[in-house]
Amino acid sequence: MRKEHKIRVGISIGDLNGIGPEIVIKALEDKRMLDFFTPVIFASIKTMSFFKNHMNSDISFHGIDKFNQLIDSRINVLNVWKEPVEINFGEENKTIGTYAVKSLEGAVEALKSNDIDVLVTAPINKQNIQSDTFNFPGHTNYIAKQLNGKSLMFMVTDHLKVGLLTDHVPVEVVGKSITPDLIKEKIDLMYQSLIMDFQIRRPKIAVLGINPHAGDGGVIGNEDDDVLKPTLSQLRDDGKLVYGPYAADTFFGTGNYRNFDAVLAAYHDQGLVPFKTISFGEGVNYTAGLSKIRTSPDHGTGYDIAGKNMADASSFKQAIFTALKIYNNRNSYQKLTQNPLKLSQKSSQKSFDA
Structure with missing residues (x-):
């Protein structure tokens, strides 16, 4: 010691x-x-x-x-x-x-x-x-x-925190990579980090859709309806304040991110482009979830x-x-x-x- x-x-x-x-x-x-x-x-x-x-x-x-x-x-x-x-x-x-x-x-x-x-x-x-x-x-x-x-790539400032479901993977495999187990794992890591690392007692998390317009009811892909929505519903049943999926194209521009303690994006650029646009120069890349x-x-x-x-x-x-x-x-x-x-x-x- x-x-x-x-x-x-x-x-x-x-x-x-x-x-x-x-x-x-x-x-x-x-x-x-x-x-x-x-x-x-x-x-x-x-x-x-x-x-x-x-x-x-x-x-x-x-x-x-x-x-x-x-x-x-x-x-x-x-x-x-x-x-x-x-x-x-x-x-x-x-x-x-x-x-x-x-x-x-x-x-x-x-x-x-x-x-x-x-x-x-x-x-x-x-x-x-x-x-x-x-x-x-x-x-x-x-x-x-x-x-x-297990870790979560977590981009953070005092006013905006964005985590990634998938980080450094090619766009062509993003959809196949996102499973109920992965969603639960990343949200658990984010939830615990917000409590333990940022002293937020009851975190409120927004999740962005995988497809444009969160799939538009299946018109632009089924991953949001078949994988993301049921998993988020289960997590809410477990007591977590997890909401979405939200259409990513309007979520940041309307300022909706201010209503949440953190945002979970489906893939790298979906989360990092708006994060760096809003916070470049003051943002920090934090590897959450580790000892x-x-x-x-x-x-x-x-x-x-x-x-x-x-x-x-x-x-x-x-x-x-x-x-x-x-x-x-x-x-x-x-x-x-x-x-x-x-x-x-x-x-x-x-x-x-x-």
Whole structure:
């Protein structure tokens, strides 16, 4: 058991030819950030010094090889490699992909062993990370497997939360992928996350239709009538406040999303296009449902602006603070559930306040 300490935020560095290192440095340049947590960057002190010099930043790093060398209130860089790395900004490079994987693997191992408390991942390139030993479509799938859990891709801000029934799968297999079991699994994960991670006692969830106009009574596909509606009905019978399916083309434009605590979209672009349109720059990608906390910014590698000192670190900063908030909320939830009397009193007070 570790002694009391500031929350340790592990940071995987992402694609070195992209904007990942830049947004990490920009997010941590403000020394006041260290009042809230202790960062641990999984990279190398040589590589991070290169980016510091390239950006003319006055940020200060503390290089370590082991966690017993870590210093609270310093920006620690854990060396997961020591050799020089050739950086070519904006270039998709297989070798650079191996360093992104080294960083991620080191960070996840530290998360599993409780050497860090939460993980924030900088953007990767999904093509150049692929190899015989690493074959995952992205962070979420790899982390879920490592933590032996089921996960929900959950895009969150304070005012909008959108989860996905199917995430990184081709559109042609979306319909076949959506089953009653998958719907129940994802809604359960969302429901529990809203309660435990975001302190929403009685979550109200909207579910978007699979087909245009939620199938129009079978005119545009039968999946909504045959699969989605009966499953949502069962979940309501179990006491969950789950509504839909709603036609996705009007749901966000009319502002209907404001009537719910979260929205479950059928597939990637159905959920992420409106989410990023409404919240780009302040949104966070959260991997809900796992025993550990992982967040990331809501954007990619930004090859077109890499190395130009133009990247906006707002979403990465928000990813850090969201991870801290969820960490504290989970601790509060665990304390409450260990004391049912306090939980009952809190629920009663909320009902009275309402």
